[in-house]
Amino acid sequence: MTTLSATPRPRTHPTPRRTGPGGLHRTLLRTHRPALLLTGVVLTAAAAALGWLHSLGDEARAGVSACATPASGVLPSCAAVDAITADETYASGLAVIATVLSWALFPVAAWAGGALTGRELENGTAQLAWTQSVSPLRWLAAKLALPAALLTAGTGGLVLLNLWARGDSNPNLTGDWYDADVFVSTGPTAVAYALAGLALGVLAGLVWRRALPAAGVALGASLLLHGFLERRREDLWPALTRVAPHSIELPRSAFPLSSDTPNGAQITRTTFHPPSHFWPLQYVETGLLLAVAAAATAAAFALLAHRLP
Template sequence: MTALTAATAPAARAARHRGSLLRALGGTHRTALTLSLSALAVATAALLWLHSLGDEARAGMSACATPPTDRLPSCTAVEAITADEVYANGIAVLATALSWVMFPVAAWAGGALIGRELENGTAQLAWTQSVGPLRWLAAKLAAPAALLTAGTGALVPLNVWARGDGDPDLVGDWYDPDAFVSTGPVAVAYALAGLALGALAGLVWRRALPATGVALAASLFLHSLLERHREDLWPTVSRIAPGSIELPRSAFQVTWDTPMPHGVQISRATFHPRSHFWPLQYMETGLLLAVAGTAMAAAFLLLARRLP
């Protein structure tokens, strides 16, 4: 019995330390946690409301007649006519918020989560209280990563549901930058990449303000780079035909050439059909997770090398 107690004591102490560290993390960053949960609740409520406007918005996009007929609604139905604008604007705002979530996450991670605690000595104090630096960093990253994955992962399918049939006149084309990011796993990967880049910046600069700036700059560079080269992440489809080529609205056009050999007009178009949505999502998600993993590994290695 004594041997069993001695064997389980270290595990119990480690569990208590992890619990106290997580409680300290929640207390220190209570404002950020409250704001994040509030934003999640507001976004959820907004998406539920927008979904309820979907049918009315699609009716407002159709033709109307005065007086109304069996097939056409009344042109005086102001609610139906304006609902499409409210719906489209609301979907666009929420898509942008999901697409750009990595920026506030990176700024917070670099400035408040890591940089400020290293700058004011809070981290060093925690290291002297039976919480090793590596365990401290693991707890610092694990809790926000779990919350970001759960929160963003819940909003993405809710956003897809609120978009209904994906009418491009209302919610934008599938390949529009914000629409693309906000309707797939790429949104979660961007949030995690922002967290990792912010944590690494905080450990490198060890001060809140410079770490915030570097984290934002790195996130902006990554976001812009992937958006610019998204079309290159998966092989395109080519179409060559005499005369002009008319691609469907759903085609993500990449190039369009019209050479004229021997006086005969030949058109060539390369594009991504809508079926390429998921391959592009998986490729971009994989790249972002690789960046996040590399940044986190670099953060742990950097902290380990600085230990006495």
């Protein structure tokens, strides 16, 4: 009789599969698909609305009363012209788009704090990813990089479409360049606000590690940032001062800051920002916002690295 003996094979363990940056981004897209789809719908609707408003621009501008600065002949002063003859649909539509762009900071911050980081730390999704050969710092980099790229492309594209729809930016139709919402929605500050909201939200999510508290804190921090810069915007670049006898009538598009007549004097002193200050003010505010975003991002990475074993 022949006895057959079987030699047991050594048991092998599967090697954990490393997840590359592409895998992290695909996972991020799947996890936050509803929010991304909603954002896509909003961006598409806003782009379509701006295209339609652009088609109304010539007709709307034709209905605005003519004026001159200073008043000349039969033309009234532009400072006294009321845009009651403007196409209300065109003007109101541009005002809505400006508000959406200038306040995009808040939903971005709430989503970044509540869903992007806070909820994943609260329910353990982030910790699970860290055990699958995804380092925490690489996880955080992916959490920031992809949304930042999408926010920059989406918000920047809407700003360009908004400028296109506004045409020659007649203030009787589109609002003065220094109006709070108009200012933010017509320059790079709109993108910078969105990026600052993203960074503040991510930092709040890492600090509180719970969705609702993180979303609330991110909203509060964004509100403070937005309010502070809006109140101090006029101080971000040196204003001009004009002195003249009697009263001073500034150009229609000037941003008046103060006007006073010293006691016993026959002169008026007026401080204002001319339209040429639009871009210096934009650049300074954008730089401050990007500095806030960079500081919040650095703090988020430092906090995460400090908590690692």
